[in-house]
Amino acid sequence: MSETTLSTILFLLFVVGTLAITFWASRNTKTAADYYAGGRQFSGVQNGLAIGGDYMSAASFLGIAGIIALSGYDGFLYSIGFLVAWLVALLLVAELMRNSGKFTMADVLAFRMSPRPVRTAAGVSTITVSIVYLLAQMVGAGALVTLLLGVTSSNGKALTIVGVGILMIVYVVVGGMKGTTWVQIVKAVLLMGGATLVTLLVLGHYGFSLSGLLGDAATQSGKGAAFLEPGLKYGTEAQGLAGKIDLISLGLALVLGTAGLPHILIRFYTVPTARDARKSVLWGIGIIGTFYLLTLVLGFGAAALVGSKTISEQNAAGNTAAPQLAKAVGNLIFGEVGGTILLAVIAAVAFATILAVVAGLTLASSSSFAHDLYAHVFRRGKATEREEVMVARISAFVIGAVAIGLGILAQGLNVAFLVALAFAVAASGNLPAILYSLFWKRFNTAGAVSAIYVGLVSAIFLVVFSPVVSGSASAMFPDADFAWFPLSNPGIISIPLGFLAGWLGTILSKESNDAKFAEIEVRSLTGVGAEKATPH
């Protein structure tokens, strides 16, 4: 049996299994709290796993391993930003949000401000961030199938994107948050299992000597000691000062973006209490941290055992380094059959990874459309719960269809920058609005609306005129040149702008509501009046 057949079979097993869970979950999905928040019945451990499943995207599994395999140490910078970011969520956001919100990020803002303008702003931002992120994953899925299943025609890629899109729509429309959460839990277990297995085999091959592995990776890369130091990819000496500032800009967006990502924020609502939200973030940090330590070994392992030439021949960005490593190390230890099996397993895990993340993104954006824009802005809070859930399902379908269409259109373009852009928008617009509304008494509607729109627009505006969109060989449009902004990452400008706009908007408006702030403060810290779990 060939590896493509085997990985297709394994992947189909995952699909059948998760679809069964989704339909099972749909039997208990009746109320809005069921659809949006899984009835708030998940335990801290379950939600911790789901957080891992929601967060560890193909960009971090395949992308970071690939960056390390080709550019060495610099991939590690990404992992560290992605991990440290969880402390912002743990210390400042998770519990307070669970106590004061209901279904979406906007609930927390609308609590003490004029609901329609802030819900509109938060809804627009949620849907933009989610679609940007979604697009990166869909294009990634198309690229992955080319490399792993040997599909090379653009029709074949388009078909994969349609397939992934349809599955994600089914998970979300049928299973709601409950179905999506279980898909993420299963994926997290598979991903951790697969990554641990390959890591142990690689380390075993080097007699569990990290130094031995690193030495071999440095030699094989042809770059020597520089391969183990920062500077081959981000802020290279050739890029000069701008490159180094770009590195810091990326670091800021990564560390501040996570606590503003809508699909991550809604995970805090799926547990019964704020204490479970804390517990789930603690588990999430443990799982995600361990995973990034594993990718370090996977990346350097691929550099040592596969070699950068073989990796970049398959994919210039190194996205297939992890699956290629699985095959190489399997061949070394178990012979040809072992290599085939291991490659098939890792390829199937990679697809599962994409599916779980895109489902989370579709759920977050459709929830925000139905709950924020439809129910509270268009219908001014008069929509029934049934109506709201129906609109959520329809919008999940529409957003899924849009993502499929954009994914097919963008499949030939280099859209790797979209993940960093999603983090930059979340850090520039959403994070200031959330932090100010939880901690700043004077904060008001004008401040919240300014922070979100200024953060969102400035991040996207700067990226449009940056070298990742035009004016360079690796740009999204390599033939055009309208780039004047020197950095690829807008965070270092757009994040302070978002915070500044939130402050300025607030002090320029007279509105302030001390009583409402007293209420959100007491509720967020004590849990009084927090949404309860649906009874079993």
Add this chain to the structure above:
Amino acid sequence: MTTQHHDSSVYEEIGGSERFQELKRRYRSWAFPMTVAFLAWYLLYVVLSGFARDFMGTKLFGNINVALIFGLLQFVSTFLIAWAYNRHSLAKLDPLADELRHEIEGAPSGEKEVKA
């Protein structure tokens, strides 16, 4: 699903109480400085990765250099801070928060239960 609603006066009264101010102080005086600290520690790492490459490339033993150890220390500090925050919450925040919540939710005045 039952949701409780309170007059806003209850919140202002509790919010102004000494014990709530103590809870708020215990939370903020831990979380805020710690956030500043871990962000500074992380930024130091990023800035050194960009501007102090010779230092980061210094070999410590075998092929293990300062950059790798510095990166791994970021993992260690993240795990430790998460653990310490949980400990702080269990010991200093949760009991006081529970006490205040029971008091408000048990208070008969200014409260009505609404079936949602």
